[in-house]
Amino acid sequence: MTRLVIHLENSQRGNHVFFPGNTLNGVVELSLNEVKKFRGCYILIYGFARAHWTETRTSSTGTGRNRRTTTHTVHYEGKEVFLNSKTYLFGHHGGDAQDVQPGIHRYNFSCQLPEMLPYTMDGAHGNIGYYVECVIDVPWWFDEEVKVPFTVIRHDDLNLYPELRMGQRMEEVKTFCCLFCESGPLFMQVSIPHSGFAAGEKIPIQIHYKNSSDVEVLGTRLKLKRVISFTSHTPSTKTRTDKESMVELYERGVGEKAEVTHNFRIDVPGILMNTNSRFCHVVRVEYYLKIEGVVGDCHTNPEIDIPITIGSVGFSSSVPQTNYPQPSAPPTHFPTALMADEKDDLPPSFDEAVKMSKTEIVQSEKVPLGWNVTKS
Helix, strand or coil: CEEEEEEECCCHHHCCEECCCCEEEEEEEEEECCCEEECEEEEEEEEEEEEEEEEEEEEEECCHHHCEEEEEEEEEEEEEEEEEEEEEEEECCCCCCEEECCEEEEEEEEEECCCCCCCCEEECCEEEEEEEEEEEECCCCCCEEEEEEEEECCCCEHHHCHHHHCCEEEEEEECCEECCEECCCEEEEEEECCCEEECCCEEEEEEEEEECCCCCEEEEEEEEEEEEEEEECECCCEEEEEEEEEEEEEECCECCCEEEEEEEEEECCCCCCCCCCCCCCCEEEEEEEEEEEEECCCCCCCEEEEEEEEECECCCCCCCCCCCCCCCCCHHHCCCCCCCCCCCCCCCCHHHHHHHCCCCCCCCCCCCCCCEEEEC
């Protein structure tokens, strides 16, 4: 009998949760009750983003009574790899088979996660995931393998991105028509003090109306919107988006032939996925504010969209900054490592991981990136 187990020794609270920059120490345990022949044993560490959805296409051939219509399904897929490392614990690819004696064999490994990893997430048309897989190459038979997923979460400090401190101001001018007559302009200006905010903060929004028209703005609708974009690479480059309103308010507007300035606040939910567009392109999480002046009758409402960034630590927060060291090379090919005791011991979801460590910022030990494999 062959038993293969991966133990990870330093995950956060033993829940297979890690932060970028953490050092991961683990053990592969191979148990045999008789002599076995193996070509080798390796660990594969993999981190990826994947997008997938299907669309139906219809095509017609022939004419008249001979016209035939057929439908087929098109699969759109996109993939981005952050980690892809294969390291042999013993033996090598294509090597000769060797006898491994009965007993318990343990192989230690250690590595540091790259700083630029996006967090784990699952969406309607894709996901970002990580796993460690250990494989024993068995000659002339099926390989022995075990695969264990793990969760990555991020504590993004907005203070590390000074460009987010700059305020934003956007304007919209709208005129209204009735038959052949055109009204005076409605001027709407929206300002925010900066474009980066942390979960749990309030977003101050100033709206200035100057209404020279005869149309009353009945109210102002404010929304915090989340957009998750999934991008395919095959059979062609295409993006599909899922939009969701995280917060929605309805406030005062402005009367006809009037001018007014309003100051409103939107509460950012306490648990919210951070903006990840700096770290991932196939599955992107982004946010924006939608401000809409609601007018009556059959007129079109004036709208303004302002993109914002959501992070873990805001500009006004007293939480200590975590100054992660920057990687010296692109992180795509750096390895990682993890643990698991049983296959059914799954890591927590994103929300559960955030709840467990909402106020914890773990500073990693400063060790070299890459593998350190030894047999104990």
